[in-house]
Each structure stands twice: as structure tokens, then as C-alpha cells.
Amino acid sequence: MATRLFPQLTPRAARALACGLAVVLAALALNGDSADARRQSERRVVHVTAERFSFTPSEIKLVVGDEIEIRLKSQDTSHGFKLVGTETELAIPKRGAGEASLIFKAAEPGRWTFECSRVCGAGHNFMRGVIIVRAKEKSDAR
Ligand SMILES: [Cu+2]
Numbered sequence: 001m002a003t004r005l006f007p008q009l010t011p012r013a014a015r016a017l018a019c020g021l022a023v024v025l026a027a028l029a030l031n032g033d034s035a036d037a038r039r040q041s042e043r044r045v046v047h048v049t050a051e052r053f054s055f056t057p058s059e060i061k062l063v064v065g066d067e068i069e070i071r072l073k074s075q076d077t078s079h080g081f082k083l084v085g086t087e088t089e090l091a092i093p094k095r096g097a098g099e100a101s102l103i104f105k106a107a108e109p110g111r112w113t114f115e116c117s118r119v120c121g122a123g124h125n126f127m128r129g130v131i132i133v134r135a136k137e138k139s140d141a142r
Pocket of ligand 1: 080119127
């Protein structure tokens with residue numbers, strides 16, 4: 001009897017254990033998914049002010065997977081925003097004439113320089129900033 005019972009119990013116990021593991025793994029995966037979804041739905045808006053001859057902030061720090069909206073406005077004359085090495089370039093209207101906006105997706109780690117693309121005066125060539133994207137770490141999981 002014992003020899004028949006034992007082999008019957010073992011697969012059931014194994015199945016129960018496997019089920020428990022699967023549930024834990026599924027819960028982990030779900031947490032990861034919902035955290036990502038939450039980050040996407042709460043797309044951060046970064047306000048950047050352009051002014052002779054700087055951008056404020058001039059450094060934007062992101063983590064891979066982040067997606068932000070950059071809203072640019074000027075405190076004086078019209079400026080431009082060019083993401084060096086890309087096709088991205090837009091005009092920033094002069095003060096009081098509205099904002100320019102773009103979406104930036106941090107797909108991979110790296111540094112992206114941006115600069116003013118509209119000659120705005122003597123310090124125009126120094127008018128730049130950088131977007132720094134670092135790799136996602138386990139401690140970033142929320
Ligand atoms: Cu300029």
C-alpha cells in the first residue's frame with residue numbers, strides 16, 4: 001500500500017510545488033509589467049528654458065526606458081533646439097509666443113548633446129546641454 005501511495009503523492013507534490021513557483025514567477029512578471037506601464041502613463045514633463053546663452057536645466061538625467069516630454073520656452077529671443085547627430089531640430093519661439101515640445105525616449109545608455117540651432121548672439125556657440133541616459137539597474141524597479 002505504502003509503495004503505491006508514495007509514487008502517487010510524489011507527482012502531486014511536485015505539481016503543487018511547480019504551481020507555487022509558477023505563481024510566484026507570474027506575480028514577479030506582473031509587477032514588472034505594471035511598473036513599466038505606470039512609468040509610461042506618467043510621462044514626465046521636463047521644462048527647459050532657453051535664454052541667451054544657456055539652457056536651464058542644461059543637463060537632463062534619464063534611465064533607459066524613460067520617456068519624457070521636453071517643453072522648451074524662451075526668456076528672450078527665438079532660439080532653436082537641435083539634438084546633435086539626429087534629425088531632431090525645432091524652433092523655440094520668442095518669449096511669450098508659446099513653447100516647443102518634443103518626446104524623448106531613452107532607448108539606450110549614452111549622452112546626447114543638444115544645442116541652440118538659431119544664431120542668437122555672441123554666445124550662441126556656447127548654448128548647449130546634454131541628455132544623459134544610464135542603464136537600468138535592479139534598484140530602479142519600482
Ligand atoms: Cu542660439
